[in-house]
Amino acid sequence: MTGETLVQFDRVAVRRGSTLVIRDLSLSVAGGETVALVGRSGAGKTTLLKLVNRLLSPTAGRVDVQGRDTREWDVIALRRRIGYVFQDVGLFPHFSVEENVSIVPKLEGWPAARMTARARELLDLVGLAPATFARRRPQELSGGQRQRVGLARALAIDPPILLMDEPFGALDPITRGEVRRAFAYVRSQLQTTVMIVTHDLPEACALGDRVAVMEAGELVLCDTPARVVQSQEPRLRALLDTDSVRWQGRPDA
Amino acid sequence: MTVIRFWMAHRAELAVLVQQHLLLVLLSTSIAIVIGVPAGILAAKRPRLGRVVLVSASAAQTVPSLALLGFLLPLPLIGGLGPRTALVTLSIYALLPVVRTTVTGIRNVDPAVLEAGVAMGMTGRQLLWLVELPLALPSILAGIRVATVIGVGTTTIAAAIGAGGLGEYIFRGLSMVDSTTILAGAIPAAALALAADGLLAWVEWRIRERRTTSAAAARWSVAAAVLIALLAGVSHARADAPAVVVGSKNFTEQVILGELVAQTIEARGLPVSRKLNLGGTFVCDRGLRAGELDVYVEYTGTAVTAVFHQPVPSDPARAADRAKDLYARDGLTMLAPLGFNNTFAILVRQRDAISFGLHTIGDLQKTAARWKPGFGYEFLQRDDGYAGLVRAYGLTFGSQPRGMDLSLIYRALAEGQVDVIAGDATSALIDEFRLTALDDDRHYFPPYDAVPVARTAALLRHPEIGSALASVAGRVSVADMRAMNAAVDVAHRDPAEVVAAFLARVRARGSK
Numbered sequence: 001m002t003g004e005t006l007v008q009f010d011r012v013a014v015r016r017g018s019t020l021v022i023r024d025l026s027l028s029v030a031g032g033e034t035v036a037l038v039g040r041s042g043a044g045k046t047t048l049l050k051l052v053n054r055l056l057s058p059t060a061g062r063v064d065v066q067g068r069d070t071r072e073w074d075v076i077a078l079r080r081r082i083g084y085v086f087q088d089v090g091l092f093p094h095f096s097v098e099e100n101v102s103i104v105p106k107l108e109g110w111p112a113a114r115m116t117a118r119a120r121e122l123l124d125l126v127g128l129a130p131a132t133f134a135r136r137r138p139q140e141l142s143g144g145q146r147q148r149v150g151l152a153r154a155l156a157i158d159p160p161i162l163l164m165d166e167p168f169g170a171l172d173p174i175t176r177g178e179v180r181r182a183f184a185y186v187r188s189q190l191q192t193t194v195m196i197v198t199h200d201l202p203e204a205c206a207l208g209d210r211v212a213v214m215e216a217g218e219l220v221l222c223d224t225p226a227r228v229v230q231s232q233e234p235r236l237r238a239l240l241d242t243d244s245v246r247w248q249g250r251p252d253a
Numbered sequence: 254m255t256v257i258r259f260w261m262a263h264r265a266e267l268a269v270l271v272q273q274h275l276l277l278v279l280l281s282t283s284i285a286i287v288i289g290v291p292a293g294i295l296a297a298k299r300p301r302l303g304r305v306v307l308v309s310a311s312a313a314q315t316v317p318s319l320a321l322l323g324f325l326l327p328l329p330l331i332g333g334l335g336p337r338t339a340l341v342t343l344s345i346y347a348l349l350p351v352v353r354t355t356v357t358g359i360r361n362v363d364p365a366v367l368e369a370g371v372a373m374g375m376t377g378r379q380l381l382w383l384v385e386l387p388l389a390l391p392s393i394l395a396g397i398r399v400a401t402v403i404g405v406g407t408t409t410i411a412a413a414i415g416a417g418g419l420g421e422y423i424f425r426g427l428s429m430v431d432s433t434t435i436l437a438g439a440i441p442a443a444a445l446a447l448a449a450d451g452l453l454a455w456v457e458w459r460i461r462e463r464r465t466t467s468a469a470a471a472r473w474s475v476a477a478a479v480l481i482a483l484l485a486g487v488s489h490a491r492a493d494a495p496a497v498v499v500g501s502k503n504f505t506e507q508v509i510l511g512e513l514v515a516q517t518i519e520a521r522g523l524p525v526s527r528k529l530n531l532g533g534t535f536v537c538d539r540g541l542r543a544g545e546l547d548v549y550v551e552y553t554g555t556a557v558t559a560v561f562h563q564p565v566p567s568d569p570a571r572a573a574d575r576a577k578d579l580y581a582r583d584g585l586t587m588l589a590p591l592g593f594n595n596t597f598a599i600l601v602r603q604r605d606a607i608s609f610g611l612h613t614i615g616d617l618q619k620t621a622a623r624w625k626p627g628f629g630y631e632f633l634q635r636d637d638g639y640a641g642l643v644r645a646y647g648l649t650f651g652s653q654p655r656g657m658d659l660s661l662i663y664r665a666l667a668e669g670q671v672d673v674i675a676g677d678a679t680s681a682l683i684d685e686f687r688l689t690a691l692d693d694d695r696h697y698f699p700p701y702d703a704v705p706v707a708r709t710a711a712l713l714r715h716p717e718i719g720s721a722l723a724s725v726a727g728r729v730s731v732a733d734m735r736a737m738n739a740a741v742d743v744a745h746r747d748p749a750e751v752v753a754a755f756l757a758r759v760r761a762r763g764s765k
Binding site for chain 1: 363365366368369370371372373374375376379383384387388
């Protein structure tokens with residue numbers, strides 16, 4: 001399904017209280033591509049992600065997933081085919097690493113042997129040796145290891161769509177690099193469509209096939225990293241200036 | 254060490270009481286879990302409903318246990334004498350800790366973890382069973398632990414309504430003013446509480462340290478439920494034997510008279526089940542009317558005033574006729590009097606009687622202003638009790654009367670905590686504590702002739718009851734009663750033994 005539109009935002013608005021957190025936003029995400037959403041805190045990035053698996057519903061406009069309005073989807077079926085990785089991971093503290101990774105297959109009623117095999121495969125994929133980590137509890141892991149488990153959990157039933165909300169945000173710079181490399185490797189192995197939120201433009205440019213820049217609930221532009229960097233769009237320049245030190249320092253990080 | 258001797262002598266009974274006690278605690282805690290955990294979950298998810306649930310559970314908790322029992326007794330289905338009412342009461346008390354900790358446990362689940370579950374496509378039910386309940390489990394377990402430990406203590410009140418348990422010894426000991434018997438019940442109850450606390454602390458630790466998986470915990474819970482059901486089945490089967498149920502109120506004389514009635518009926522070959530030491534006139538009367546007691550010994554004066562709320566004729570024969578008529582209208586039969594009149598006695602310390610020259614109740618006018626009276630709760634409530642007494646004799650006491658348990662009142666007088674009390678004319682403690690009964694020269698107190706009262710239906714089904722009780726009619730004199738009371742209260746002999754010896758003497762007298 002590579003190339004087809006998988007997620008479509010059509011003139012979407014989301015109102016929270018009296019403020020519009022998303023206003024008149026349209027965006028198409030094609031199968032197999034990675035779109036990095038970047039912007040300041042409160043720009044509406046996380047809200048946009050939550051519209052995809054209907055943790056939130058739009059106040060106006062519509063969101064289509066695989067050509068169907070999210071409001072017409074059976075919400076459980078919709079969420080099961082969308083992987084979600086959180087900044088604060090949200091691993092189940094009472095489950096082992098393996099049980100955490102196997103949770104969606106378990107909900108889907110997979111046989112035990114298939115679940116175990118899949119969990120081991122995924123742990124290998126994110127660079128955690130199953131023999132060492134499968135039986136550990138989340139509280140016995142480092143922050144980076146936890147985030148890898150979170151990634152493995154989100155990929156468990158090979159979902160067509162993967163949502164990642166600042167997955168590297170809470171990690172120290174070294175760990176951040178490691179997890180990002182693990183993610184890049186996973187990306188190279190799978191055809192999953194990814195929407196990833198970050199507030200770091202260099203990171204967005206490094207990870208995304210396209211970068212969607214958001215400001216105050218609006219989509220400023222969405223284009224390839226190369227064009228985004230050269231764009232003269234004033235709101236983007238403003239964003240770049242506040243971030244200038246990091247941006248200048250690592251032009252192609 | 255006398256306690257150990259007591260246990261050895263009563264080991265079969267002790268085993269039954271411990272089993273009843275455990276069963277009451279286990280069943281009431283289980284009921285509280287079955288109701289409280291779902292209520293707690295609901296309360297956690299709907300804050301407004303939650304407030305209502307928590308407030309009602311707290312309110313129920315503040316009702317004194319005996320009051321709650323008294324309130325439930327007359328209700329159909331859940332009320333009545335015996336384990337059912339006790340279970341309802343105990344479950345209500347166990348509810349609050351379980352509900353509260355369930356609410357806390359569920360509300361404290363990390364929102365990030367919850368959001369992860371939702372985003373992963375868990376249904377509400379899956380979220381509850383896979384995430385919320387397992388994470389709330391340590392908190393819920395802590396609540397169950399509190400409920401169980403409190404339950405072991407509270408269950409001692411079950412004996413007040415004939416539901417058994419270790420409270421039997423405590424109530425029996427209180428009524429006989431015998432600390433050995435009290436300890437015989439209190440020590441095992443305390444040990445059970447400590448053991449339950451330790452066991453549940455261990456379970457909590459296993460779960461917290463994740464040494465026990467949820468699956469193993471589920472298996473254990475099922476095993477425990479089966480065990481409880483089996484125990485309940487066994488004791489229910491045992492309770493099923495058809496028997497004449499004999500009751501008594503909770504003071505020594507009543508226990509002796511209950512035993513007397515029981516042994517007399519047993520001598521006719523009928524099996525008897527004893528529900529002695531019930532919590533007062535009200536409880537016994539309710540038991541009789543509910544068909545859960547077949548017979549107990551009442552006093553004519555008490556029957557007319559306390560049961561039927563009518564004025565009592567001062568002539569003993571007329572009082573007895575009145576009581577008999579009133580009972581007959583309610584399907585109850587008052588049998589022939591046993592022979593003694595246990596009227597109220599207004600008692601003071603002998604040395605006070607001498608130094609202040611007190612002979613009649615009227616003489617109390619000399620000292621009342623400086624004296625502190627102490628009376629049983631029932632006496633303070635009843636029309637023929639305290640209010641009427643002060644009116645009839647024009648007494649004004651210097652302080653409000655102190656309400657006390659009947660079993661403690663003689664000692665309280667002897668030890669100077671109060672200066673004047675109302676006691677039983679037949680009490681052995683009058684001599685034991687060197688007390689003096691003041692003369693009721695204005696005939697304020699009505700006659701209190703001891704009479705067996707039985708359900709007419711039971712008498713028709715087992716005519717032997719009537720003939721058995723006829724054989725002791727008029728055979729128990731005031732002197733006999735005082736002697737038996739003394740044997741139990743002062744010499745600490747077993748009531749059953751004292752009654753058996755007395756009945757042997759009666760038979761010997763009769764055959765001459």
